[in-house]
Amino acid sequence: MDSAFCIGVLITSGILYALYKRHLRISLRDVPGPKPESFWLGNLRQVFHSLVGEIDTQWQEQYGGVVRIKGSFGDDRLWVADPKALQHIFQTSGYNYPKQPERRALTRLVADEGLVFADGDAHKRQRRAMLPAFGQNEAKSLVPIFNRNAAAITQKWTDILSETPSHAVAINVASDLSSATLDAIGEAGFDYKFGCMENQDNELVAGYQKVMTLGATPPSPGRILFSEISHYIPMWLSNVFYDNFPSAGLDYLRRNRDLSHKIARDLIASQTETVASGKSTSKDVMSILIRANKSLDGKNRLTDDELISQMRTILLAGHETTATTMNWALLELSNNPAVQTRLRSEVYSMKTSLQARGCGEFSASDLDTMPYLSAVIKEVLRMYPVSFHNHRQSARDDILPLSKPMTLKSGLVVHEIPVPKGTKVLLSITGYNRNKDVWGEDAHVFNPERWLTEDATKRASNVGVYSNLLTFSGGLRGCIGWRFALYELQSFLVELITNFEFTPAMDTNRLFKVPCLVMTPALDGDLSKGAQMPLRVTLTSR
Numbered sequence: 001m002d003s004a005f006c007i008g009v010l011i012t013s014g015i016l017y018a019l020y021k022r023h024l025r026i027s028l029r030d031v032p033g034p035k036p037e038s039f040w041l042g043n044l045r046q047v048f049h050s051l052v053g054e055i056d057t058q059w060q061e062q063y064g065g066v067v068r069i070k071g072s073f074g075d076d077r078l079w080v081a082d083p084k085a086l087q088h089i090f091q092t093s094g095y096n097y098p099k100q101p102e103r104r105a106l107t108r109l110v111a112d113e114g115l116v117f118a119d120g121d122a123h124k125r126q127r128r129a130m131l132p133a134f135g136q137n138e139a140k141s142l143v144p145i146f147n148r149n150a151a152a153i154t155q156k157w158t159d160i161l162s163e164t165p166s167h168a169v170a171i172n173v174a175s176d177l178s179s180a181t182l183d184a185i186g187e188a189g190f191d192y193k194f195g196c197m198e199n200q201d202n203e204l205v206a207g208y209q210k211v212m213t214l215g216a217t218p219p220s221p222g223r224i225l226f227s228e229i230s231h232y233i234p235m236w237l238s239n240v241f242y243d244n245f246p247s248a249g250l251d252y253l254r255r256n257r258d259l260s261h262k263i264a265r266d267l268i269a270s271q272t273e274t275v276a277s278g279k280s281t282s283k284d285v286m287s288i289l290i291r292a293n294k295s296l297d298g299k300n301r302l303t304d305d306e307l308i309s310q311m312r313t314i315l316l317a318g319h320e321t322t323a324t325t326m327n328w329a330l331l332e333l334s335n336n337p338a339v340q341t342r343l344r345s346e347v348y349s350m351k352t353s354l355q356a357r358g359c360g361e362f363s364a365s366d367l368d369t370m371p372y373l374s375a376v377i378k379e380v381l382r383m384y385p386v387s388f389h390n391h392r393q394s395a396r397d398d399i400l401p402l403s404k405p406m407t408l409k410s411g412l413v414v415h416e417i418p419v420p421k422g423t424k425v426l427l428s429i430t431g432y433n434r435n436k437d438v439w440g441e442d443a444h445v446f447n448p449e450r451w452l453t454e455d456a457t458k459r460a461s462n463v464g465v466y467s468n469l470l471t472f473s474g475g476l477r478g479c480i481g482w483r484f485a486l487y488e489l490q491s492f493l494v495e496l497i498t499n500f501e502f503t504p505a506m507d508t509n510r511l512f513k514v515p516c517l518v519m520t521p522a523l524d525g526d527l528s529k530g531a532q533m534p535l536r537v538t539l540t541s542r
């Protein structure tokens with residue numbers, strides 16, 4: 001039989017099955033929402049192609065915190081930014097809103113079957129095994145590594161500036177931030193030296209720097225449709241597709257996978273040997289994980305393949321997320337000189353007290369006692385949640401509670417919405433982080449001050465793992481590395497703000513928040529050169 005015929009039969013069966021399932025479901029038709037753009041893609045082109053946050057703001061302003069949107073072939077689904085509904089999905093309902101299978105198949109390609117991929121009992125077991133490596137003390141002990149890797153940027157930029165007569169230069173900070181944070185996660189995560197600041201041509205390094213951006217550009221309409229149809233295809237068949245289908249993008253991801261498997265295998269073998277010899281005292285995440293794993297009984301222990309998966313998972317989830325957040329932080333500091341100056345003076349005053357104590361560098365406790373630094377970081381995380389959407393589906397019929405009553409199209413006012421089994425839900429992290437009911441009328445304004453008043457903590461609901469922000473998600477699947485990320489952000493910002501002043505190098509309206517796997521900054525939306533954050537950098541007068 002010819003392959004075009006088989007694919008045709010597969011697609012037709014997928015569509016018929018989807019229509020049949022839909023026919024049997026409770027309806028969400030009465031929930032207000034936008035008109036679909038087409039029968040084939042519903043509102044999905046808007047979801048995947050609009051600049052990050054744009055469509056979320058529009059829908060939230062027009063319809064409120066829960067909106068009915070359309071998927072392919074008229075499928076009803078929910079867009080959610082309502083605090084109570086999110087709290088229910090992320091926290092109260094446990095594992096009843098698993099990830100969508102078609103998205104898990106793609107996750108498997110970029111991060112294997114590790115923690116981001118796993119669901120239900122497999123997730124519970126993996127998470128339990130990994131938690132000892134991600135505690136507060138473990139994160140604190142990594143601060144010297146973050147300081148050292150941040151200082152590598154200072155060294156490089158100081159060298160560039162000393163050779164520039166004007167002592168001011170426009171730098172694409174995205175590139176060095178990506179390299180230095182990859183080096184940092186190499187050391188802090190695996191006691192491994194990528195050496196990325198010295199050599200950006202290394203194939204693995206180049207690969208990782210682009211997995212989140214070039215490897216995961218906004219999907220074409222064809223790719224969206226394929227993903228929608230593959231929802232109805234068994235996971236094993238999707239895996240065969242992703243493992244074999246000839247395509248430049250997939251080839252790129254597969255090559256990256258092979259290379260990182262090789263490195264991970266060697267690294268884990270040598271760390272396992274050190275742990276077995278009883279000599280391991282390393283504080284990197286993988287060494288702690290291997291030590292903790294050794295003490296678990298057989299059925300709870302992670303296998304070698306699962307350890308390899310976790311290494312790729314940590315690289316995927318922990319690298320570009322932090323680097324990209326840092327880009328947006330520096331942009332906001334450039335655009336808000338008063339905030340930059342105030343932050344620098346807090347850093348200088350802490351530095352002076354460190355010197356008085358005879359200390360050379362910032363410790364975790366120093367970083368923890370800088371209120372303005374904390375306020376700036378929280379505000380950046382609120383405005384720029386780099387992982388901006390979370391795609392789930394209901395595993396059974398459910399009732400979604402609302403924090404505000406909703407008027408249905410029929411005129412009926414409701415306080416909760418029935419959610420049929422199998423409904424896809426788009427959890428809008430960016431929508432919640434700018435929800436005016438939570439953050440006030442100035443929700444769209446960058447204002448670190450809001451975190452210094454008591455009101456901010458009172459007003460916010462209890463949704464996410466950190467400061468009631470949803471940036472690190474929440475509940476059982478909340479970001480396991482959030483403490484790691486916070487210390488890294490603190491350490492890098494302190495180092496850079498101590499040594500450099502930042503101003504915009506060009507009209508910053510030309511910088512777009514492109515919806516790749518992370519919210520990637522790109523000039524005029526052009527991703528061909530990867531992430532771009534051109535800032536004018538000068539040495540501080542200190």
Ligand code: HEM
Pocket residue numbers: 115116127189313314317318319321322325385386387390470471472473476477478479480481482484485
């Ligand atoms: C600013 C930086 C970061 C942000 C904004 C962020 C955000 C997130 C979000 C939104 C999720 C939920 C994703 C989902 O459910 O699909 C997540 C999960 C995860 N993050 Fe982070 N993350 C950051 C840094 C890190 C770091 C530094 C690490 C590791 C060192 C890390 C490791 C993970 C892992 C392993 C998961 C999966 C957790 C699970 O499913 O149980 N993240 N992160």
